[in-house]
Amino acid sequence: MGNKRQRNENQDDNDITATIKDGRYRIAFVCDFFYPRFGGVEMHIWSLSQHLIRQGHKVILITHAYGNRTGVRYMGPATNLLKVYYCPIIPMTDQDAMPSFTATLPVIRWILLREQIQIVHAHQATSVLANESVAYGSAMGLATVYTDHSLFGFNDVASVILNRVLQTSLSTVDAAICVSHTCRDNLILRAHLDPKRVTVIPNAVDPAKFTPDPSQRSKDRIKVVVVSRLVFRKGIDLLVGTIPRVCQELEQVDFIIAGDGNKLLDLKEMVERERLQDRVEFLGGVPHAQVRSVLVRGHIFLNCSLTESFCIAILEAACCGLLVVSTRVGGVPEVLPHDMVLLPQPNVPAIVEHVKLAVAKQAAVDPWHNHERLKQMYSWHWVAEQTVAVYDEISLRGERRSLWDRLACYGKLGGFAGFVAYVMGLTLELWLCLVSCWQPAELIDVVPDLNMTALTTSEKNKLQALSS
Template identity: 40%
Template structure:
C-alpha cells in the first residue's frame, strides 16, 4: 500500500552533501513507486516556505535558528506546533529522520511518536566514544532511538557503530547502502594523465570524515611515489590543517585544493583520477599497493564503472526502504506507559530527564489539540501523479484541464493553506 512519508533533517538542498543527496534520491524513487513524500528542513538564505522540486517533491523550509554546520538550535518543544500542523495537513503515516547531528531529526521523531505515528531513522556517519562531542551526541541518539520503530544504517560498519552508541538490539537495525547515479559518473580513460597518477578526494573536511588521516598520509605517499598527485575537493574546518601540511612539506605543486565543488562538477573532476579514496599505516600501504598495480597494468579503472553500476541503484535502495516501512507499519503500537519505560532505562539521571521530556511533550499535544483542533486544519491536495485524458464534447482534448492547470491549482491551494495556518 502507498504511504505518506515525511523525511526530516537539518541537511538538505540547496546545501550540497551526502545526506542531502541521499534524501533527495530516495524521496524521488519512493514517489516513482507510488508513495507520497515530503521533506521538512530548516530555511536557508535562499529558501523559505514551501518549494516544489522535481517529480512533485514538496519541501517545507521551516524558519529556525542555525547554530553550527547547518544544525538548528535544539529546543525540544518549539518545533512541535508547526511540525504537527504539517503532518496533519499532509496526512503523514511515517516520519523518517536522517543524520545523528540533526537536532530537527531528533525532535521530529520524538513528536511523531507522541502523535502515535510510525518512525524510522537513518544514520549516515561514524562517531567516536571518548571525546565530549561524541558522548553528548551518543546520549542524544540513545534518547531518540529508545522509542523508534526501526533504524537504517548505510554500511555494516555504521551499523556496528550505531548499535554500540545507542545500545540497540541489532535485529532492529537494517543495512541499506547508499547508491550512485551511474550515468553522472561515466569514465573517460583518455582524461587521465600518462605521466603521473592522480588521486582524487571529494569530502567535507571534518574530523569524522577522516581528514586527519589524510593529513598524515599524503606526505608519506608523496615521498614514496614522486609521480603521484592529489586533488582535494571540499571545505570545512580541517582545510587549515591540510594547508599547513602542504606548507610544511612544500607539496603545493603536487596537491591541488579546489574548495567546495558543486555536484554537477564532480564527474569531470573525477575524470583525472587514477583511483579514489583507515589507520594511517594501512592507508599508506593500501595506496602504495594500488599504485603498483596501476603501473603494472593489472588494474583497468574503466571497468569499475560497469561493476558499480550493477551493484548500486537508488531504485533498489527505495525498494528495500519500502520493505522497512511495511515492517514497521504492521508492528504493534505501544502506549505511553511502555514509552516511558523505554526512556526510563536510559540512565540514572538521563532516564528521569527523558521521561520528563516525554510527559511534557504529551501535555503539549493535548494543549495543541485544544487550541488548534485537527478538524480545523485543512488537508493539502497531493501532487497529481498522472495527467487524466480529458476531452470536450467533440472528442478533442480540453486544454483548460491539462495537467499543468491541475498542478498550478494544487500549488496555489497549498500556499494559501500554509499562509492561513
C-alpha cells in the first residue's frame, strides 16, 4: 500500500527523481539555529551542507518553524539545493525549541525514515533539537555525530545544567567534532567524553566571497569595523568603553558598527553622551551576503568577544585584507597567523592600546597577500572531506549500540543523575516502540533523492520558489 502511494506521488514533475550515488551518505543536520537567523553556527551548517552535496552526499536539515516559515523548503543554488524541514515545534527564548524529551520523536522519526537517513549530525550544545535528535538517532540504530561550536563555563547554574544535559545526550554519540583545540578540551571536560571520539575540524571561509577591495577604503580616515551580534557575550560592554577612548586619542579614526542586539541601546547612548555621532556609523543588522561590502570599507576589524571557540568573523575580515584586533579568548589565537592579528586581553585599556598599535601597522598590510595565504589555509572543501572521514570511521565500526549498551552508557553517569538518565533512556525506548506501532515504518513513503542533473530550468526554479 505504501509503495503504491509512493509510485502515484512520484508521477508528478516528470519523474525527475533518482537514487543517490552508491557509497555516499544520507545525512540529517539537526539544529534549532538556521535561516532566517544568521550567525556562525548557521553559516557553518549552510557551507558544510553545500560542499557535502557537491561531493554527492544527500543532506537535509531539520529545524523548528520560524514564524510563517514552516514545512519543507529547498534552499541554495539550483545545482545544490538543500532540503530544509521547518517542523511545527514551538521555540522558546533565543529561537531555541521548547524541551520535550519525547514529544518531538514522532516527527523526527518520520523525517529520518522518510529520507532514509544513515547519519544524524547535531550541531550546538544549546540547541534542544540537537540534544534530543542524538538520543533519537541512537535509539533508532542510526549513526550519530555532534559538532560543538561554543565554549561554556563550569561554575554558573546555567552552565552546570547545560553540561549535565550534554553529558547525558552525548553518552551514546558515535563521534564528536570541535571547531578548535580549545573547544575540544572544553567539550571533553564538560561532557566527560573519551578524547579518542573527539576530532578537531575548524571552520573555513569562502575566499571567492571575501575578497579585498582597497579602492573602497577612505584615504583620509581610518575605519575600524565591528560586525557582531550586539550582546553581552560579544563584549559590547568593552566596546562601549573602548570607542570613546580611541576617538579621544586618535583623531583620524572612525567606527563602523554592523549588527543588532540588546546592547545596541548602550552603544547609542554612549555615542550621544560622548557626542560621537560623526565618528560612529550604525548600519544595523546586515545580511551575510552584504558583510563583505561592509568589511572592505575598513582598515581594522575589532572583535571584543568574552568567549569564542573559533570566531569565523575574524577569518572573514582578514580574508578581506583587514588587520584584526581581537580579544585573546578561547580558540581565537588558533585562527590567524600572528602577523595578521593583535590579541589584547579582554579589558578596555589593553584593547585601546592594541587598536592604537593596529592603526600604526595597518598601512603596511598587503590585503591580497593575506587573502591568498588564508585561501591556502582554509577551505570548506577540506572541511567537508574531514567530516566525511569521521563518517567513514563510524561506518567501519559496524553495528550500532544495542539497548543494553545505551542503558549502560546512561548508567555510567553515576549517582542520581545516572539513575534519572537510565530511566529516561528506558522511557524513550518504550515510547519509540509505541510510536513504531502507531506509525509503522512500512507505511511511511520513502522520498526518492533528487537527481539535479535531470531537472529542467523551470523545475529547478519551482523548487527554489518553495523557499520564498
